[in-house]
Amino acid sequence: MIATDAQGQTWWKRGVIYHCYVRSFMDSNGDGIGDLPGLTSKLDVLRDGTPSSLGIEGLWLSPVYPSPNRDFGYDISDYLSIDPTYGTMEDFDRLVAGARARGIHLIMDLVVNHSSTEHAWFRQARTSRENPFHNYYLWSDGTNGKPPNNWGSSFGGSAWEWNEQTHEFYLHSFLKQQADLNWRNPRLREEIHDIMRFWMDRGVDGFRLDVANYYVKDAQLRDNAHEVVIAQPMPGNPSKTLFIPMSREVYDHTVDQPETHDALREMRGVIDEKPGHMMVGEITQRTQGQVLSYYGDGQDELNLVFNFFFFVRHFRAKDFRDIIQRTLDLLPEGAWPAWVLSSHDVVRAVSRYHLTPRMTKSMTGLFLTLKGTPFLYNGEELGLANTPLPRRLLQDPVGKRYWPLPVGRDGERTPMPWNATPDRGFTTGTPWLPAGAPDMSYSAEAADPTSVLSFTRQLSWFRSHHSALNAGDMSIIAGPSDTCLCFTRRSSAEHLTITINLSDQTVAIPRGSFTSDQIPLFTTEEQPSTNSLAPWEVRIAAAPA
Template structure:
């Protein structure tokens, strides 16, 4: 496989609303990010993925864009953004912007025009349909609860919105619309950005005719997702996007693609096809969801996690490339979800980081992950801000009469606001995030968990991340080595090797709060080995057996 800068990089995601507030209005902003760039440079990351900072009415925290070429007032000005890019590039950091083009805001001038009349020049920039038998055009459901259609009495038709009703879906069948999007992408590329993270990009092609989703059991929840995920023209659209907007720039692209499987991901990321460099897939973050979907909680089995990661590691070994993540702005905090955020918070956070950063692919760090930030439990639904969470609560509790305590437990575990509480910079009021009232409450544990404390403690999670990132830059086996799993049926430990020519890594991970033993295979015994990194103080080398303490991680470097 070819060498590319994005394969050797570590990417850090900033959710600007919650990162750092510079002016005391309680909302993170671009000058705030600039003030913390040295922190990110010291951490060792190479690329910053910036969640949307475009003009937006903020129905879905910036993922509803009303002007793709302007900066949201909350975050600053275009001059602020241009200074951010310069300051990043001066430090050798690259900038990836969020591209949200499955939908726009209903306040975008395209949609304002589109809804005026059926013969408006912008009408076909969106997906409009007449009703059917006095109801919606089909039975698709929004991913944010309720119907995916909104009636507009002005023209007596419905428009499609897979997300919020303030996020109408763009009509990618319209070549004029597609050209507008490619021109907008070049506007940012010409300013010097280094690529795009593409929001739900595999939703842009819908099945012809927009048929009803089958519902033989008469279930209440029918998503229709198979008709708008990985649709019939998706590869044509992405290849056209590459030709028209991306081909002349040395940039990276990562496509967020819910519902994508390994075989589809190979097509999307095969370098010869010129679509995207890598995808975000969701299978591993759906393993603790029951048949009722995300909010239907079920315990995670380690063997399920191992089988899933192994499938993706081996599936994209020769064609394509993996994105490696355990949390982001849409997912709960990884130490709360996959580790132990109480007694073994530090150990389990380091173990999970080891797991991810030793795999084949590009690791993504979500802000606060590197200091072990945790999920939050607000007292009341009134303290939550996320539209997905609020819509779900209203539907389950107010419409369907479900037990509010049970629904709140799901929110504590899976709600998106877990990732969106303000970054905890120090132990001063509001964690040093703002001098004002934060837009969403700070996690009360900021006095114990904060960046100042982590930077000052050489044994902290933060310094462990620095070591992991440094090893990636120094050890080609971490970037290019082949992945092989050992003891795949073990429910307590995850063990894998990475092999490149005469170098081998043996990665041992205890996913439990009890001691576990690992029998070293005969073919690895007697080899010259040393510890590359571990999250406990531990003696050098291994013999025939390794005893792993709670949430222990050890990586051995073996010379063949």
């Protein structure tokens, strides 16, 4: 049975989904690496049925399958087991049971554009062209001992690697240890479907699909185009711009192939075998229109598509207004937005925008009041910033290769600061990455009613109890100033106006305007003014009856 509320919303539309980078969340055995028992021990802070928790609806886990960890779990060597680093299958079952007891739905990261080259499929595939698993991957003889085309790896260099045993090249869109799967092979697609069914039968409620628009490649292996760019987003921190003239690959034959939509429709059929299950997709490097096309007709492809466009805009009301309005305009009928501020791959919003705690509250206020599903990356509820790391301590293969531009992704992956002790309450051993945030901890913020954590908890609780916020329609309206973002949320039960002052200046509210006669229900201010908005204020008001 699908879990719905009075507005008919399923869980993945209704609530906040928490993105947990398991490796850095909580270590239970002192080896310095977060694990499943550690995560299970912290479920109450995520949802305990009271306003003292975040009140999440869903919990998305970074990959916990067996992996050589060349890319920290995004190179999977067995899709049907748990990596011993993170625990056992029994530990996973206990996590599922603990989550379910609290009303939390579990989402697994499904990385099926590629597998590890240590997966049994690839170990078989590379031995012979006649091996039954050979066609699970993408191969080419090349030309005169060189790769067949100009396709580049997203992590640098050619996307083709020579395999001596079969005298041909295999494709890898990322590391050479991450061999791309052949989604044109029906047998491979059935393997993926069976993997999904295995985990759904085990209690998983949904999947996050890694680089889902990469699945199918051009059958003719045609060269990708290149374009000369003068300015481009800084790798890892796309809200900043690099002015370096260079040639950039246009991934016109390696992503967004029409057949990828067919593959996703098949996967949606598997998801729909169990009502209430879902899949959310990571769609990269494209325009908003291309990204949102992966909803299909709104009912037949991805249930949710991450909207990453906050990553590449400045912290201004105009920029955010444009992103939000364009998303709402382009959504297929019946589709539901999904919003993201930070992730394990991109500089945290606090560092990207140089946010103070008050600014962080205004950003969180926007994030949790938009129409759609917010995905909250662990640490965002604290206002956690990136941790600067010296090159010698880097673990991320991107950072190791390209430091200092980019510095890699380790800064957004450092351990969760649970308390103020030297190990931050994360581990009793040596953490796999140094713990950052020396002046911040979960325990300190939980005890401070003015903290970012307290604000996030309060607003998440408020959101869950107001159908206009968790299920209602949305319309952007004119605000009292260009520095304010103002919109309405409306359900059959209520009509709310949200006004967010995204500036460090007090903004006057004209007498007789749309907000001056509304009843404030929630605000960042202890004593809100009836005729002005404080700097960075978030205000939610009820329209008069």
